[in-house]
Amino acid sequence: MQISVQQVGKRFNREWIFRDLSYEFLPGKKYALTGSNGSGKSTLLQVLMGSLLHSEGTLQYSDESNNKIEEPYSFVTMAAPYLELIEEMTATEFLSFHLSFKTLTCSIPELLETVQLQKAANKQIRYFSSGMKQRLKIGQAFFSDTPALFLDEPTTNLDIEGVQLYARLIEYHTHNRLVIIASNDKQEYHFCDEQISILDYK
Secondary structure: OEEEEEEEEEEEOOEEEEEEEEEEEOOOOEEEEEOOOOOOHHHHHHHHOOOOOOOEEEEEEEOOOOOEEOOHHHHEEEEOOOOOOOOOOEHHHHHHHHOOOOOEOOOHHHHHHHOOOHHHOOOEHHHOOHHHHHHHHHHHHHOEOOOEEEEEOOOOOOOHHHHHHHHHHHHHOOOOOEEEEEOOOHHHHOOOOEEEEHHHHO
């Protein structure tokens, strides 16, 4: 998937979070959105994926054949610490529910084993630690069969093993996908092809 951005800006009330962003996000490439805490990286990420309406400018989504995409949310997945999980469900039930919206590139047991949650497959998510919840989120995002992957501070709450898991997922499960990462932690985005500082668009 390709995202063409022309002079896009976002404001809340009278405060502009960013303005005049023009950029081409190309399939198969990885991009980092950088900036200090509170600078608006998450807002920009959500605008780019279409979950938050921009205040000015235009965004256009297209597939590899340059056909216009009208409903981009069907083509993207996202992992972020602030996204809520359905805590009354077990991990298996949650991923089964997710299958009603998007397909996965592997079976649910394989996904849970990869993110080292196989022993918690039938445990309610409410009893997960913050690190376990984050593993489930990134597992859902990486293994969803979508051409675009959006990540917001993806190693939040992860221990050393979790960070290593993230690195492996990036290496083996992002080929030919558009990947956009909002972060101010270099270990989360050092491999990116391009970096965009939101401070350049204030």
